[in-house]
Amino acid sequence: MFEYAPAPESRSVVDLKPSYGLFVGGEFVEGSGGAFKSVNPATEEVLAEVALADAADVDRAVAVARKAYDEVWSRMPGAERAKYIYRIARIIQERARELAVLESLDNGKPIRESRDVDIPLAAAHFFYYAGWADKLGYANLGPDPKPLGVAGQVIPWNFPLLMLAWKVAPALACGNTVVLKPAETTPLTALLFAEICQQADLPPGVVNILTGAGATGAALVAHPGVDKVAFTGSTEVGRMIAKQVAGTSKKVTLELGGKAANLVFDDAPLEQAIEGIVDGIFFNQGHVCCAGSRLLVQESVAEEVVDRLRERMKTLRVGDPLDKNTDLGAINSAEQLARIRTLTEAGEAEGATRWSPPCELPERGFFFAPTIFTGVSQAHRIAREEIFGPVLSVLTFRTPAEAVEKANNTAYGLSAGVWTDKGSRILWLAQRMRAGVVWANTFNRFDPTSPFGGYKESGYGREGGRHGLEAYLDV
């Protein structure tokens, strides 16, 4: 195979400031908790310095959000709220390229994905929920749904702007105001979103953005002025939040981890299945809570599937996220890279066979080659724990019943994949998968109209679709 010539996307479209404040009450303000740096994981270059919000900043932001809720946003007719949300959607489209480049710089994801997936889907979420703002009575959630108040939202680093859209769009459509904390390692697109709110003339205080780390998020979740908590992230932190809000009247939704099974039957369309497996685990460097990280292949085709998968993996391009030909970008942080290494070492130590295609990783930055493990048993850590990286564990099964049993043998229940030519088998399996999303003959599909969320320890509540409104309404 020949090498592609480099095709880097220009970063000149992004105008980075050396430092950013917090976005409170429609303005950028100084924080009182110091500052931290956001780095480009592909180069380890410092991109900007960002204010670290402390408890006093959380107090201030919640107070401002409350005032905006009481005086402006909850009183505004839905049709008027809708117009602001539509404006935001439009501005995201207008500045899509800038957002995509910034997202790839700050997160390390390939520009191909930020450009074609993250940003268009974020805009689509604002469009979809804007249209609900004046139709809440038709959502089948009760005759007269009311907003909850101030929403405290904490989002992860894997899809920074998209997760913001999943949280902010329905909250605003329902009439709530928002205090959002983006992840420590990926705050920059949220701060650009703050500028977008300014461009849209969104009333001050309706959206507030507090940058910071775990302590900032914890202070926000615990704040007595917050009526609604929405969190996407690890199950471990989700558990802590569930304990923290116990005994309060806060409404909570949690989108947590996953260890999705991707089931391949012997009659599956293998070409498509291989693409689906690759998409399932290597999309976004595997930093996907619903990633298909456990491949369950019917024994009779296991060898063929793994051979074809290896061939396909040899064509994956790992490297500069801003190169349009890059398939796998950078791991988001040194910390995450260390976690992936720890778990893959455990995989080897526990007796599974490790394989990666020959590939040269850049010298600087946080990179990890796409990796598969064969000979994995259900007890192995790599089959049980969420790795959140480009690492696939391959297991086998003989009968559909065994496939179901192995697939459901996890504390998680976010997503599942099924590959087979037989419609009746798809429906049979879809019924039995204990997972919030089941992709049949496809994987990692998202759409604003579709509810997304987990069973079991993958959390509670749904985001997206009509169901996603319920999280932000008193019904």
Add this chain to the structure above:
Amino acid sequence: MSETKKKAAKAAKPAKATTTVKAVKSAEAQTTAKVAKVAEASQAAVAEAEPKPTTPAAAPRSSVRKTYKLYIGGAFPRSESGRSYAVTASSGEFIANAAQASRKDARDAVRAARAAQPGWSKATAYNRGQILYRIAEMLEERRDQFAQQIAGVEGVPSAAAYAQVDAAVDRWVWYAGWSDKLAQVLGSANPVAGPYWNVSSPEPTGVVALLAPAAPTLLGLTSVIAPAIVGGNAAVVVAPDASAVPAVTLGEVMATSDLPGGVVNILTGGTAELAPWLASHLDVNALDLAGAPAGSDLARDLEVAAAENLKRVVRPKAGYDWSADPGLGRIKPFLETKTVWHPIGI
């Protein structure tokens, strides 16, 4: 159902169910006490007051009293702990010794619920609706019995007790009608931007632990059980304190209503003793805290314990009106939404 079939069904009932009916009937005949008094207690009092008969023919009949047991896996075991507690009327009068469930009983009940849940959720919605309606039928037939028990344990006037039974029957009927409508009302077909078919449907979350409120006894039990099971969950119910008497009788109704054993399991005893084990049990998927006082340390602690495996929790509400329209507020928290995608093409 024809008369002969009915008789056959009656004969097939567990012995305790039939004796209960007899006990109540004989009490009616022998005592002039107010309905507020529970049948067996009153009957016993009458028996003691009467002089010993001189001939066997004139002997007053002593009633056969019912032993109140737990309801686990479709059977009526005593508590493995061997413990019981006295249920008394508001006047202090002894009504019955109820089985005091233990941690082990709670675990047995969860195991029974887990075993029954897959079958119950696979039953068609039509079938589940039929069975919930059947529970209403059986309850209606035992109207007098429940009214007397409610009046006895709650100390409310007869009219109020009857009103509660009627409300409970009507509520079973209401929930029965939801079984085959939930998927339509709560599910959706989603117009995604792309060549995909995609549909969302509600599914049961699994095993649900329910803390029934202490009062109203029968309506409270009904209001937590029916919404939890209508969507295909299996339930472990804690019936606290004096609600044991109608709760066990409700268990008998369920045992004779074609409800598969284990779908509902009833533990009588103390909420504060049993609830922590259920809240921290890792094979329980959801928790209804109705029976834990709103704002109490108990409610908070249970919610904290439930966070361990991210149970779905329904928090208690201060001043909740059990007679008001319940809406879907106790159905939805126990249902998950599953979205299935498939490409469209030829």
